[in-house]
Amino acid sequence: MAILYADDPADAAAWAVAIRALAPGVELRFWPDSGPADEVDFAIVGGKAPGDLRGFANLRAIQSTWAGVNHLLADSNLPFDRPLARMVDQGLTVSMTEFIVLHVLDSARQGPRLRAAQRARQWLDLDPVAPGTIVVAVLGLGTLGADAATRLVALGFSVRGWSRSRKEIAGIESFAGSDGFKACLSGAHILVCLLPLTDDTRGILGAAAFAPLARGAVLIQAARGAHLVEADLLAALQSGQLSRAVLDVFAPEPLPVDHVFWRHPQVTVTPHVAAITRPGTGAADIVENYRRALAGETLINQVDRAKGY
Amino acid sequence: MAILYADDPADAAAWAVAIRALAPGVELRFWPDSGPADEVDFAIVGGKAPGDLRGFANLRAIQSTWAGVNHLLADSNLPFDRPLARMVDQGLTVSMTEFIVLHVLDSARQGPRLRAAQRARQWLDLDPVAPGTIVVAVLGLGTLGADAATRLVALGFSVRGWSRSRKEIAGIESFAGSDGFKACLSGAHILVCLLPLTDDTRGILGAAAFAPLARGAVLIQAARGAHLVEADLLAALQSGQLSRAVLDVFAPEPLPVDHVFWRHPQVTVTPHVAAITRPGTGAADIVENYRRALAGETLINQVDRAKGY
Numbered sequence: 001m002a003i004l005y006a007d008d009p010a011d012a013a014a015w016a017v018a019i020r021a022l023a024p025g026v027e028l029r030f031w032p033d034s035g036p037a038d039e040v041d042f043a044i045v046g047g048k049a050p051g052d053l054r055g056f057a058n059l060r061a062i063q064s065t066w067a068g069v070n071h072l073l074a075d076s077n078l079p080f081d082r083p084l085a086r087m088v089d090q091g092l093t094v095s096m097t098e099f100i101v102l103h104v105l106d107s108a109r110q111g112p113r114l115r116a117a118q119r120a121r122q123w124l125d126l127d128p129v130a131p132g133t134i135v136v137a138v139l140g141l142g143t144l145g146a147d148a149a150t151r152l153v154a155l156g157f158s159v160r161g162w163s164r165s166r167k168e169i170a171g172i173e174s175f176a177g178s179d180g181f182k183a184c185l186s187g188a189h190i191l192v193c194l195l196p197l198t199d200d201t202r203g204i205l206g207a208a209a210f211a212p213l214a215r216g217a218v219l220i221q222a223a224r225g226a227h228l229v230e231a232d233l234l235a236a237l238q239s240g241q242l243s244r245a246v247l248d249v250f251a252p253e254p255l256p257v258d259h260v261f262w263r264h265p266q267v268t269v270t271p272h273v274a275a276i277t278r279p280g281t282g283a284a285d286i287v288e289n290y291r292r293a294l295a296g297e298t299l300i301n302q303v304d305r306a307k308g309y
Numbered sequence: 310m311a312i313l314y315a316d317d318p319a320d321a322a323a324w325a326v327a328i329r330a331l332a333p334g335v336e337l338r339f340w341p342d343s344g345p346a347d348e349v350d351f352a353i354v355g356g357k358a359p360g361d362l363r364g365f366a367n368l369r370a371i372q373s374t375w376a377g378v379n380h381l382l383a384d385s386n387l388p389f390d391r392p393l394a395r396m397v398d399q400g401l402t403v404s405m406t407e408f409i410v411l412h413v414l415d416s417a418r419q420g421p422r423l424r425a426a427q428r429a430r431q432w433l434d435l436d437p438v439a440p441g442t443i444v445v446a447v448l449g450l451g452t453l454g455a456d457a458a459t460r461l462v463a464l465g466f467s468v469r470g471w472s473r474s475r476k477e478i479a480g481i482e483s484f485a486g487s488d489g490f491k492a493c494l495s496g497a498h499i500l501v502c503l504l505p506l507t508d509d510t511r512g513i514l515g516a517a518a519f520a521p522l523a524r525g526a527v528l529i530q531a532a533r534g535a536h537l538v539e540a541d542l543l544a545a546l547q548s549g550q551l552s553r554a555v556l557d558v559f560a561p562e563p564l565p566v567d568h569v570f571w572r573h574p575q576v577t578v579t580p581h582v583a584a585i586t587r588p589g590t591g592a593a594d595i596v597e598n599y600r601r602a603l604a605g606e607t608l609i610n611q612v613d614r615a616k617g618y
Contacts, residue, residue: 091439094439094440094464094465095437095439097464098414098417098418098437098440098464099418099437101410101414101464102411102414102415102418102420105407105410105411105414106411106415108407109407109408109411109582111411114579114580114582115424115577117580118571118577118578118579121566121571121572123562123563123564123580124580124582125580126580126582127582127585127587128404128407128408128582128583128584128585130400130403130404130587130589131403131407151463151464154460154463155403155406155407155410155460156403253432254432255432257430262427262430263430268424268427269427270423270427271423271426271432271433271434271435273418273423273433273435273436273437274437275437276436276437278439
């Protein structure tokens with residue numbers, strides 16, 4: 001019985017420390033040193049399987065260290081008939097909510113305009129806008145979206161949310177389905193994307209999403225690069241339908257050095273830093289899911305392959 | 310019986326609308342058209358009395374529309390023997406807390422470094438720091454400081470506070486007095502100033518405040534310009550004891566166009582936009598204080614002239 005760590009080698013030591021602190025007796029192996037194949041009963045993966053993991057006959061389950069697993073569902077090196085768990089650890093949620101709150105506030109408080117004014121040594125006469133008059137639409141109301149939305153409500157923003165099924169979250173106007181999509185976006189000043197990437201959501205950040213927003217709206221995109229139709233974003237920025245975009249995720253990453261986003265005056269590029277899983281907080285889910293996998297129980301954040309998340 | 314509005318003429322119409330909505334019968338006059346002097350029993354002032362207000366024999370009280378009143382306590386155009394009220398309206402508190410949260414998050418999430426990386430088209434490999442490991446010291450735990458500190462606790466930061474007398478605020482380590490000052494600052498990563506400006510606090514943001522902080526700490530100053538010893542700030546930025554300062558207030562304002570802060574790479578200048586009183590939310594205090602003044606009751610946020618706030 002052994003856990004095979006097949007995630008980023010740079011993070012192996014940190015995960016090993018965190019897992020052993022919670023489960024000192026567990027045997028950890030590190031790809032490609034997997035030992036006898038029939039002893040591996042649990043695997044940890046991240047961005048991409050480093051090789052063929054289909055040969056482990058006794059593999060009970062696969063644990064991703066990432067919240068988004070669309071890439072793993074399409075990874076031919078992984079067996080498709082074993083339970084797969086996403087990781088939505090507390091540290092990741094806190095980090096994502098911080099990122100969203102930071103950029104919503106920066107937009108609401110006209111950060112880019114103030115930074116430009118400083119460069120021009122110009123003392124702007126600018127009144128703060130009351131947050132209650134600013135409508136934020138959050139696409140995706142899973143663990144991440146619900147936490148960010150709730151925090152924005154607490155800061156006084158008018159918050160709407162859209163998800164596959166209607167959610168009941170205090171203070172948030174909830175929408176679902178394709179009818180609800182346009183209603184959620186209608187007149188919104190800030191659009192936050194925290195959706196999983198699925199066949200249904202690929203390219204969802206396009207002209208049809210931007211058109212219903214208030215003119216001059218801001219896009220904050222921290223989900224997956226493939227949600228965004230880049231040409232539609234550039235057109236919306238050009239026309240003034242959007243005034244700004246904050247993009248943390250791209251297809252591909254790193255964003256190529258010659259990409260227009262880097263130098264676009266209305267685009268803020270951050271290098272996929274909104275949220276990452278931290279071993280210190282994430283190891284608890286791994287240890288518990290290992291126990292559940294051996295016991296044949298449903299995993300924490302087990303992926304529904306039909307839904308895609 | 311009449312209220313004399315002697316604040317900024319540009320805001321007169323908005324205040325009149327907001328006050329009349331709550332108290333339709335009240336007589337409002339607008340400086341310099343004060344009408345018969347003995348009919349004026351209440352005055353509204355802001356940044357500076359526009360002329361001599363000592364001749365109104367029946368003036369019962371003076372209402373400031375500002376949260377900070379140090380300038381009014383020293384204004385020889387105002388009678389010193391009438392009750393004076395500060396205004397700490399809900400809109401102002403919300404606005405200030407937004408500003409503080411925004412700049413604490415921007416510092417914690419390395420906003421300036423990320424913006425520089427974008428200009429250089431550089432994809433940084435940057436892990437978010439857990440907010441619990443970041444110590445924020447808030448100077449001043451009045452309405453504004455307490456609200457900001459509470460919100461920072463909710464976001465997971467380790468928050469300390471310092472004030473004239475020790476305060477009990479959930480989740481915040483509270484300090485008071487000159488011994489407590491250094492203890493509060495010791496090892497803090499972010500220093501937030503929301504103090505009133507008094508003889509005791511003038512120049513408090515100087516070398517003695519910066520020295521106990523963690524090396525490379527960030528100053529966020531949203532109180533009054535005269536709290537800051539500019540030369541000490543520049544020396545601390547130069548030495549690396551401070552890595553950055555976010556300054557919203559200056560002495561004088563507007564910040565002169567040739568001032569070194571405008572172009573300093575480690576200084577963020579904002580044009581006193583952190584918090585302003587909004588007539589829509591502030592008028593309720595004015596109407597209630599007018600009633601109290603006529604009834605001889607203590608005003609909401611009545612200033613203690615000995616304390617200076």
